[in-house]
Each structure stands twice: as C-alpha cells, then as structure tokens.
Amino acid sequence: MTPSFLTYNTLIVLLGTGLLGANAGLVGSFAVLRRRSLTGDALAHAALPGLALAFLVVGQRNLPAMLAGALVSGLLGVAVISGLRSKTRVKEDAAIGIVLSVFFGAGVVLSRIVQNTPGVGSKAGLDSYILGKTAGIIRQDVFIIGGVSLVSLLLILLAYKEFKLTVFDPDFARVQGWPVLRLDLLLMGLIALAVVFGLPMVGVVLMAALLILPGAAARFWTDRLGPLLVLATVFGLSIGLIGTALSARYAGMPAGPIIVLVGAGVFLLSVLVAPKRGVLGRAVAAWRFRRSLDDRAMLRRLYDLVEPDLPSVRAINTAEELSRNGTHRRRRRAILARLVRQGALRVERDSGGILMTLTDEGLRRARVVARDQRLWEQFLLHAPELAGTMADLSQETVEVLPADLIAELEQGLRDTGRLPELERREPAR
Known part of the structure; x- marks a missing residue:
C-alpha cells in the first residue's frame, strides 16, 4: 500500500531531487578528487548575481534566461578565481573566499533591487534561489535535470581515461601533450551545469554541499575511480530521495536543508564504518x-x-x-x-x-x-x-x-x- 504522503507531486519532486543528487555526486566527485570542492561552492554563490541581472534585463520571470545568466555569472566567478591564482600572488583558498563573498554580496544587493522594483519585483522569487524551493519542481524540470544528467554521464564515459589522468596526475598529462586546461574547463562546465540547474531546488547555499558530500563519502570506501564514481552517484541519488521523502513525510520541514543533513549523515557514517579508511575500520x-x-x-x-x-x-x-x-x-x-x-x-x-x-x-x-x-x-x-x-x-x-x-x-x-x-x-x- 502506497504511503499517503506519496502523491503525484511528491513523486515528481522525488524523481527530480534523486536525479539532481545522482548528477551532483557524479560530477562533484571529480571536484573532490581534483581538490576543487570549494570552487563548486564559489560557483554556486557566484551564480546569484547572474540570476538577478537576467531578471532585470528580461524584465520578467523567465527561467531559461535566468539560468543562463546564473551560468554566465558562475563561470565568470571561476574565471576570476583562476586569474587571481595565476596572475597574482593571491593563493587559491583566498581567491575562492574573495569571489564567494564578493559575488554573493553583489547577488544579495541585486536581489534586493529586484524586490524593490515596482510591479514585478514580488514575482521574481529570487529569495527561493538562496535556500531553494524543492516543492516547486514540475515535470518539465525533471526532464531538464534528466537531460543534463545524461549529457554529463555521456561526456564522462567518452573522456573517462583523459579525466582520470588529469585528476590524478595533471603534470604527467601535460607532459604527454594532453589538453589539461581544456579538460579542466570541461569538468568545471559540468559542475556549473549541475549547480545552475540545482539552484531552484536546493538553493545557492546548499548546492555546494550536495556536490561535495557524496564524493567525499565515497572516497572512504574505495581507492579506484570507477567504483568511486558509481558509489558517489548512488550516494547522491539516495541523499536526494531520502531527504525529500523525510521532508514530505513531516510537513513543514524544508527539503533543501533536510537533503543536506541526510548527506551529512551518509558522510559521517562513511567516516566511522568504512572498512579501510573509516575510524572504526x-x-x-x-x-x-x-x-x-x-x-x-x-x-x-x-x-x-x-x-x-x-x-x-x-x-x-x-x-x-x-x-x-x-x-x-x-x-x-x-x-x-x-x-x-x-x-x-x-x-x-x-x-x-x-x-x-x-x-x-x-x-x-x-x-x-x-x-x-x-x-x-x-x-x-x-x-x-x-x-x-x-x-x-x-x-x-x-x-x-x-x-x-x-x-x-x-x-x-x-x-x-x-x-x-x-x-x-x-x-x-
């Protein structure tokens, strides 16, 4: 017998968050292994001003235009991090902190400007992009997330060998003549897509956690890239499904934070009981x-x-x-x-x-x-x-x-x- 809280809308939300978690776990694993986890965090925060600017340019709530603006803004933030790291004496962690805080601050200011715009400001709904609005997922969103997930999976399968060498030994790959910079940009592009399409569901603040937690948890269970990617994908899928189901079961519980807390639980469990790397193991x-x-x-x-x-x-x-x-x-x-x-x-x-x-x-x-x-x-x-x-x-x-x-x-x-x-x-x- 199907539980009463599993309505059609809830099933759509479950499917959407499950696909989002699986995709975030898959592409986020590369960020974890490449030690670029905080770059995904900075990208998520840097996407906020792009959302607001796109709304101001279009003049109405247009989801494709706003997501495109978020993508451009996020990639710009990553480019600024790369420029600060390579062209100045600023270290990578400081560059990430600068971009994260400055872009997010600019996004909050622009969001307030939009909210104060007469007539249309109240319809923008930009505040929902900060913490997400999982309950608002519709069938078209599921198709979009599924398409993005499929594109990410196909690209990773096609360039698996290149990604593997770039992640674990970029210097050797560079000496062998491989386009390490382009591969890095491709990985960041996949992360950017996951972030941008995850913003309406879990928001700017929580999307970074969904990128990092599955890959970090899977790292405790295996030393091989293939099993790690599969495990991180399964973890991401499970985190999305369980978090959404708990939110639907207990009315009034916000889905985004619950999803992240479930991810934290999976990570903590991995830290404790993983056979080789866990504390108990x-x-x-x-x-x-x-x-x-x-x-x-x-x-x-x-x-x-x-x-x-x-x-x-x-x-x-x-x-x-x-x-x-x-x-x-x-x-x-x-x-x-x-x-x-x-x-x-x-x-x-x-x-x-x-x-x-x-x-x-x-x-x-x-x-x-x-x-x-x-x-x-x-x-x-x-x-x-x-x-x-x-x-x-x-x-x-x-x-x-x-x-x-x-x-x-x-x-x-x-x-x-x-x-x-x-x-x-x-x-x-």
Missing part, C-alpha cells in the same frame, strides 16, 4: 596489527628457545615464560592462549608444571618469523641507507626486498649458521 586494523606483532614476537622468542635442540622440539615451562621480564604477564598469557587456539602451541601438564610445545604448524610459523626478522637485522646492518625506502612494517615477510638482495642476505645468515630452514627435518630415531 582503521582502529580494528591497528588492533589486528598489534596482535600480529605480539604473536610474531612470541613465536620468535619460542623459536630462539627451541632452536638449539632442533630437529627435536623440546617443551617449554609456561611459568618460566610468563615470569620473564618484558611484556606484561597478563598480556603474555593472552598471547600464549591465542597461539594455543590457533593451533601453534600444545599445552600439557606434568609434575614440573604446565608445559607448552610448538606444533608442526607453530614451528613452521616460528621459522618464518625468525628467518624474516634475522634477514631484516642483516639488511639493516649491511645497508642502513636503504632501510628508509624499502622497509615496510605492515608486511610480515621480506618479500618487499629484491630477490637478489634476499639471496645475498640468506647466504650471509647461512654462513654463520643462523638461517632457519623453512622445511622441517624429521627428528632422528
């Missing part, structure tokens, strides 16, 4: 890494104790191991218990107390750990100047080193009788 990864380091250190310690008796594996008194200095007693007990659960240790009781013995699997792991750590020690001793560029503490093996270097280090350990053999020999009978 990183905390879990760090916790697992510390456990791995503890296990390896204990296996190395146990291997040093049993190495003189190999190929026979002698039992080790648990009380003696727990009483040694270094790691806290409770922590050592937890490490040993974990190794028992993993099948690396076997625990037995006799008259001498509790004894633990490395299993075949535990001895294999201990040999690998001892070999890797001794190779690292050998490497640091003979090539300390290379350690900073080649060592990787997140790796459990020395395979990050070149094969010929590993062979040389192994030979050095073999000559001194300190190289653990990875294949276990059967004990003599």
Whole structure:
C-alpha cells in the first residue's frame, strides 16, 4: 500500500531531487578528487548575481534566461578565481573566499533591487534561489535535470581515461601533450551545469554541499575511480530521495536543508564504518596489527628457545615464560592462549608444571618469523641507507626486498649458521 504522503507531486519532486543528487555526486566527485570542492561552492554563490541581472534585463520571470545568466555569472566567478591564482600572488583558498563573498554580496544587493522594483519585483522569487524551493519542481524540470544528467554521464564515459589522468596526475598529462586546461574547463562546465540547474531546488547555499558530500563519502570506501564514481552517484541519488521523502513525510520541514543533513549523515557514517579508511575500520586494523606483532614476537622468542635442540622440539615451562621480564604477564598469557587456539602451541601438564610445545604448524610459523626478522637485522646492518625506502612494517615477510638482495642476505645468515630452514627435518630415531 502506497504511503499517503506519496502523491503525484511528491513523486515528481522525488524523481527530480534523486536525479539532481545522482548528477551532483557524479560530477562533484571529480571536484573532490581534483581538490576543487570549494570552487563548486564559489560557483554556486557566484551564480546569484547572474540570476538577478537576467531578471532585470528580461524584465520578467523567465527561467531559461535566468539560468543562463546564473551560468554566465558562475563561470565568470571561476574565471576570476583562476586569474587571481595565476596572475597574482593571491593563493587559491583566498581567491575562492574573495569571489564567494564578493559575488554573493553583489547577488544579495541585486536581489534586493529586484524586490524593490515596482510591479514585478514580488514575482521574481529570487529569495527561493538562496535556500531553494524543492516543492516547486514540475515535470518539465525533471526532464531538464534528466537531460543534463545524461549529457554529463555521456561526456564522462567518452573522456573517462583523459579525466582520470588529469585528476590524478595533471603534470604527467601535460607532459604527454594532453589538453589539461581544456579538460579542466570541461569538468568545471559540468559542475556549473549541475549547480545552475540545482539552484531552484536546493538553493545557492546548499548546492555546494550536495556536490561535495557524496564524493567525499565515497572516497572512504574505495581507492579506484570507477567504483568511486558509481558509489558517489548512488550516494547522491539516495541523499536526494531520502531527504525529500523525510521532508514530505513531516510537513513543514524544508527539503533543501533536510537533503543536506541526510548527506551529512551518509558522510559521517562513511567516516566511522568504512572498512579501510573509516575510524572504526582503521582502529580494528591497528588492533589486528598489534596482535600480529605480539604473536610474531612470541613465536620468535619460542623459536630462539627451541632452536638449539632442533630437529627435536623440546617443551617449554609456561611459568618460566610468563615470569620473564618484558611484556606484561597478563598480556603474555593472552598471547600464549591465542597461539594455543590457533593451533601453534600444545599445552600439557606434568609434575614440573604446565608445559607448552610448538606444533608442526607453530614451528613452521616460528621459522618464518625468525628467518624474516634475522634477514631484516642483516639488511639493516649491511645497508642502513636503504632501510628508509624499502622497509615496510605492515608486511610480515621480506618479500618487499629484491630477490637478489634476499639471496645475498640468506647466504650471509647461512654462513654463520643462523638461517632457519623453512622445511622441517624429521627428528632422528
């Protein structure tokens, strides 16, 4: 059964905001990756004076003319930012701040002039462009937004490889002779289109958030451009639909701000729970890494104790191991218990107390750990100047080193009788 608040008009608004969010997420991802997020914000604010000037020139509320004026004004703002950055000593963040504040101030003044114009000022409705008027979306608006979204998608698909290189390595693209400036302008044009056609729905102030939040949230979930664009598009679509649905469900709630708050919620959720980059994901990864380091250190310690008796594996008194200095007693007990659960240790009781013995699997792991750590020690001793560029503490093996270097280090350990053999020999009978 369809909820009572989902009327025909609400469905039209849902479709419009969903398409707008999807398009904003798609093109806004490039702005986020290109570190041009605030440029989209400046473009949205710079569009306001264009709306007012277009109304003054036409003399009536003509949506195509006003959107064209907003597009010209927005692109002019971006051009001013580019000129200030390249022709003066003004930094990019300062240039964005200047354009954002000056153009928005001019837009507010022009909007007030329009409002004070006798006869037509009250019909301009320019105030709705500041915070948006989502409820005013009609079917023709949906067709326009769908057309803009389709054009953006086709252009990105056609120039995907060029955009990818320009976003991640513009200097290399420039050296290869690619038209980086034109590609940048094309991207800014797509962002400008998304901004201009989003102004009547979510407004100048909130459009920038709709551009930035989906791409910024998607960045926490993946390192690859293709999946990031898909995810940002899905996030943008979901933000638009959920925000509009909440606004329709609870009467009196403004749709634009609700959409942005939903986007903020998606971003916060990504910050917290994304597997690799999220706060919780990183905390879990760090916790697992510390456990791995503890296990390896204990296996190395146990291997040093049993190495003189190999190929026979002698039992080790648990009380003696727990009483040694270094790691806290409770922590050592937890490490040993974990190794028992993993099948690396076997625990037995006799008259001498509790004894633990490395299993075949535990001895294999201990040999690998001892070999890797001794190779690292050998490497640091003979090539300390290379350690900073080649060592990787997140790796459990020395395979990050070149094969010929590993062979040389192994030979050095073999000559001194300190190289653990990875294949276990059967004990003599």
